[in-house]
Every structure is written in structure tokens, then in C-alpha cells.
Amino acid sequence: MTQASQNTxxxxxxxxxxxxxxxxxxGDLVTVGNDLADxxxxxxxxxxxxxxxxxxxxxxxxxxPEQQGAVLSHAQDAVRAGLLEHMGADRVxxxxxGLASDDAAxxxxxxxxxxxxxxxRLMDExxxxxxxxxxxxxxxxxxxxxxxxxxxxxxxxxxxVVI
Numbered sequence: 531m532t533q534a535s536q537n538t539x540x541x542x543x544x545x546x547x548x549x550x551x552x553x554x555x556x557g558d559l560v561t562v563g564n565d566l567a568d569x570x571x572x573x574x575x576x577x578x579x580x581x582x583x584x585x586x587x588x589x590x591x592x593x594x595p596e597q598q599g600a601v602l603s604h605a606q607d608a609v610r611a612g613l614l615e616h617m618g619a620d621r622v623x624x625x626x627x628g629l630a631s632d633d634a635a636x637x638x639x640x641x642x643x644x645x646x647x648x649x650x651r652l653m654d655e656x657x658x659x660x661x662x663x664x665x666x667x668x669x670x671x672x673x674x675x676x677x678x679x680x681x682x683x684x685x686x687x688x689x690x691v692v693i
Contacts, residue, residue, distance in 0.1 A: 543573075546577065550565075550577055550580075550589075551585075554585055554589070566593055566597075567597070571597060574597065574601045575609070576604075578613075579605065579606055579609050583612060586612065587613070587616060590613055595621075595625055599626050599628060599629045599633075599634075603633040610640055614637070614640055614641060619648035619652060620652055622641070622649045626649070626661075627653070627657065631657070631661050638650075638661065638665065639665060
């Protein structure tokens with residue numbers, strides 16, 4: 531899969547889907563995992579969406595926890611919900627740890643209330659407060675889309691240093 535991974539575009543995406551399907555059929559999970567690790571999370575999400583549900587779970591296990599959160603943030607709602615269904619609260623908390631608060635909130639809002647509460651309890655206090663503040667707003671409003679991350683600068687620092 532590495533030759534096609536250097537190109538982008540719709541034709542390449544179709545080729546990659548075919549190669550991914552072939553590797554899965556042959557049980558070549560090492561190649562699949564290595565190739566997915568080199569891809570952008572949005573591309574991985576697209577590839578997962580193109581698979582059958584049972585194959586999605588198989589491929590999902592090959593993606594590193596560090597990449598899973600970003601992949602979930604790019605996945606379509608139905609696919610995301612299907613993947614989340616097979617993850618425990620501790621795993622969801624782990625994969626959303628490094629995400630921006632609005633991305634984490636987008637993922638967490640798909641969870642049942644009891645699982646959401648468990649995930650929030652597993653987060654450190656700073657992340658819990660930031661994500662909870664975004665979850666208070668409906669998804670497609672300014673509050674639901676906002677990113678609560680902010681940069682603070684001391685008054686004695688020049689603009690050139692900040693930029």
C-alpha cells in the first residue's frame with residue numbers, strides 16, 4: 531500500500547480502498563496497520579467508512595490510541611457511533627485526551643448519558659471542565675462549535691515573540 535500512499539485524489543482513494551480490502555482478505559494486518567499509521571486521520575476515517583461494519587472494527591484495532599481520537603473526530607456520525615459502541619469509558623477517555631475540547635465534545639455527545647458521565651469522571655479536571663462547558667450547548671450553535679483553548683501572553687512580551 532505504500533506506493534499509492536504518496537498520491538492523493540479520488541482515483542488514489544479508490545485504489546487504496548481496493549488495496550486495503552485485499553490486505554484484509556489476505557489477513558495482512560501488519561501492512562494495513564503500518565499504512566494507516568502514516569495517513570492523515572481524515573483519510574483513515576474515509577477508509578474506515580468505506581468498509582463493512584465487521585471490517586471497520588478489525589481495522590479500528592490496528593489504529594494507535596493516539597490516532598483514534600482524531601480519526602473519530604473526522605468520522606461520520608453513524609460510523610463514529612458504531613466504533614464508540616465497542617469502546618469502554620476508559621478507552622474513550624484515553625483517545626479523546628489530546629483533542630481540542632470542541633472535537634472531544636463532538637465525539638462524547640454520541641455516547642449514552644451513563645457512559646458520558648463515566649468518561650467525564652475519568653478525565654483530568656481541566657479537560658473535564660473544558661469539555662463540559664462545550665457540551666452544555668447544542669451541537670451546531672456557536673457555543674457547541676467553539677474551541678475553549680486560549681493563549682495568554684504576559685504584558686512584557688513583544689508581538690514578534692508571540693508570533
